Amino acid sequence: MGNFIINRLLFSVPLLLTISFFSFILINLSPMNPAEVVLQAQGVPVITDELIAETNTKLGLDQPFLIRYIHWFLACMQLDFGISYVTGQPVWSLLGPAFLNTFKLTFVSVIAIIALSIGLGVICALREGKRLDKSVRGVSFFLTSMPSYWLAALLVWYFSVHLDLLPTSGMDSYQSYVLPVTVITINYAGIYFRIVRSSMLSNLNEDYVLYGKACGLSEKIITLHILRNSLQVAVSVFCLAIPTIFGSTVVVENLFAWPGLGTLSVKSILSRDFPIIQAYVLILAAAFVLFNIASDILNAAMNPKLRTGL
Amino acid sequence: MMNLLEVANLKIWDRSTGKVIVSNSSFQVKQGSCLAIVGESGSGKSVTCRAVMRLNQAGLLESGDILFNGENLTRLSEKEMRKRRGKNLCLIMQNGMRAFDPSCVVGVHLKETLAAHFGWSSGEITAKMKHAMESVMLKNPIELMNKYPHQLSGGMLQRVMIALAIVLEPDIMIADEPTTALDTISQYEVIAQFIRLRERMGCSMIFISHDLGVVRKIADEVLVMKDGEIVESGTTQAIFSAAEHEYTRYLVSTKLALNQHFKRIMGGVHVDPR
Numbered sequence: 001m002g003n004f005i006i007n008r009l010l011f012s013v014p015l016l017l018t019i020s021f022f023s024f025i026l027i028n029l030s031p032m033n034p035a036e037v038v039l040q041a042q043g044v045p046v047i048t049d050e051l052i053a054e055t056n057t058k059l060g061l062d063q064p065f066l067i068r069y070i071h072w073f074l075a076c077m078q079l080d081f082g083i084s085y086v087t088g089q090p091v092w093s094l095l096g097p098a099f100l101n102t103f104k105l106t107f108v109s110v111i112a113i114i115a116l117s118i119g120l121g122v123i124c125a126l127r128e129g130k131r132l133d134k135s136v137r138g139v140s141f142f143l144t145s146m147p148s149y150w151l152a153a154l155l156v157w158y159f160s161v162h163l164d165l166l167p168t169s170g171m172d173s174y175q176s177y178v179l180p181v182t183v184i185t186i187n188y189a190g191i192y193f194r195i196v197r198s199s200m201l202s203n204l205n206e207d208y209v210l211y212g213k214a215c216g217l218s219e220k221i222i223t224l225h226i227l228r229n230s231l232q233v234a235v236s237v238f239c240l241a242i243p244t245i246f247g248s249t250v251v252v253e254n255l256f257a258w259p260g261l262g263t264l265s266v267k268s269i270l271s272r273d274f275p276i277i278q279a280y281v282l283i284l285a286a287a288f289v290l291f292n293i294a295s296d297i298l299n300a301a302m303n304p305k306l307r308t309g310l
Numbered sequence: 311m312m313n314l315l316e317v318a319n320l321k322i323w324d325r326s327t328g329k330v331i332v333s334n335s336s337f338q339v340k341q342g343s344c345l346a347i348v349g350e351s352g353s354g355k356s357v358t359c360r361a362v363m364r365l366n367q368a369g370l371l372e373s374g375d376i377l378f379n380g381e382n383l384t385r386l387s388e389k390e391m392r393k394r395r396g397k398n399l400c401l402i403m404q405n406g407m408r409a410f411d412p413s414c415v416v417g418v419h420l421k422e423t424l425a426a427h428f429g430w431s432s433g434e435i436t437a438k439m440k441h442a443m444e445s446v447m448l449k450n451p452i453e454l455m456n457k458y459p460h461q462l463s464g465g466m467l468q469r470v471m472i473a474l475a476i477v478l479e480p481d482i483m484i485a486d487e488p489t490t491a492l493d494t495i496s497q498y499e500v501i502a503q504f505i506r507l508r509e510r511m512g513c514s515m516i517f518i519s520h521d522l523g524v525v526r527k528i529a530d531e532v533l534v535m536k537d538g539e540i541v542e543s544g545t546t547q548a549i550f551s552a553a554e555h556e557y558t559r560y561l562v563s564t565k566l567a568l569n570q571h572f573k574r575i576m577g578g579v580h581v582d583p584r
Contacts (some may be wrong), residue, residue, distance in 0.1 A: 205367075207408035208419075213365055214403075215423040215474070216396035225411045232413070303413060303457040 003301055008293045015289055019246045020076070023281040024069050029275050034061060036086060036271045041086040058301035072278070091275045094264060099283065101171060102253070102260035106246045108177055109184040112240055113245075116189040121196025121234075122227065128201060137194075144190030152255045169257035180256045182248065188241060195237050199230040232302050239295030243287040248262075314482055314514045315339040315362070320374035322357055322366065322538075331370070332538045335489065337470075338359050339482065342517040344508060346529035346546070347443035350520065352520075353573055354538040355518045359484050363399050364391055397427045404487040406467025410459040416467070417455030427478065444471040446503045465496025472503050482514040483507075489524060492545065497524075504528060522565040526550055534558045 035055040039047050057064045081091035126134040160168040167176050203226045212222045253262030268276035300306045313475050322332040322473055332354040339345045347355045360366045376383040403409040424435045443451035446469040489497040501524055519525050532549040534542040542555040553559045
């Protein structure tokens, strides 16, 4: 098991290197000249060629591409992502708090999603084809087909404006979490509970369930065995869901004015604040890789076949 | 001899399509005897046996009476039925590799089963299982109980199931094609264990198979099924020497033809024509 974890972690190093390299290339392919962005943001009235050349030297943009990449990458390793072109502040001082806020939102949402998906998935599988199963699937289908911005608008209208129960936006108290978390949860749990359900159902017809019943085991023990095997599929899905949700809070964050990564990244993209965009891409990529490893490790812990195979 | 199990007018059909799987089966298993059910795939052998244990899927409906020790199993509550499964009626599955939860070591199932029926402690269970597993020629039983199903062979898992049955001491054992998924050598070993088991415990048995060689060795009586109907029944000797139904004669003659073919290609080498 120890070897397995070390193996996977070592394997992630070249992966992260490649990702960082490509994200750097992509940003550099942008037609905008970074020096111009900086000068515009500083409010320089007339941008001359000399000024651009001077800024290029100051930012080290006159150096060859590979040298710039190596400088940037080494700095990133020390969590120094450079300085924002627009505000002049260190990227980390902007990204750090935003990262934390998005993390909080994602964390609460993921817990809600996992609890709801497993709960609904198990109940629906045990009542397969019955009224409960059908109605849960129907309602969830209806809710997940709604775009999240539309659902969010409806919820804000009803709970914040009409009933005046919850804040419309911002991140002031725990009440601020309710609406954004609900929107994200409905969006994802509606899909993930189906995975849990179908995985439970396929396990229900396995021979080991029949043998367990034939040996007189109680319904409860058998259900626990089924759950244990069904969740192996769900665990990898959930682990990958975490970075996906992390990266896709953009819509929800902008709707609810959540001071997180999504809001920051949209703002940076609009103002072409390259260092922030680069750092954002890198952090998301790292999150994907890390959670992928986490899912592999969890799966190996749950599935003995994978453990001995590696 | 007293009848341990009496199945009367058993009919099984599919609720959604209405398709009849077993039309009208009646048969008896005498105390201490072994009944073999033979027939091709899809003839309703397995479904019949699962019906006896009330283990068919919810989509299959059944009617008829199943008397076990004079008690009508079809009228029992699910809870009462559960108590009899394993303890009184014990099933041996076809594919040992798939009969155990792949995420747990084999011992988990053994412990759960024995704890459910006898309430024994973990230590007692290990001691009893160790003894039973040794008696079916499984070496290092303690080690085996801590292995995952995929680390053991089909034949070993089959014998683990037999060992569990030995500890459970059921009144009747139902073996659903227990040798089909095994290679020839494992088949031989497993069958040897079944024969020993019957000699030692004297429990009744229903043995489903399409291997007539095995049936001839182990069964006292034979039931031939075709398309959900019992086409012939009788003592093993009668079936093999003087079958009345055309289908049975066809089955027996194909078996003989196969044997002769086998002997011919083995070039006169002596083989046991099981």
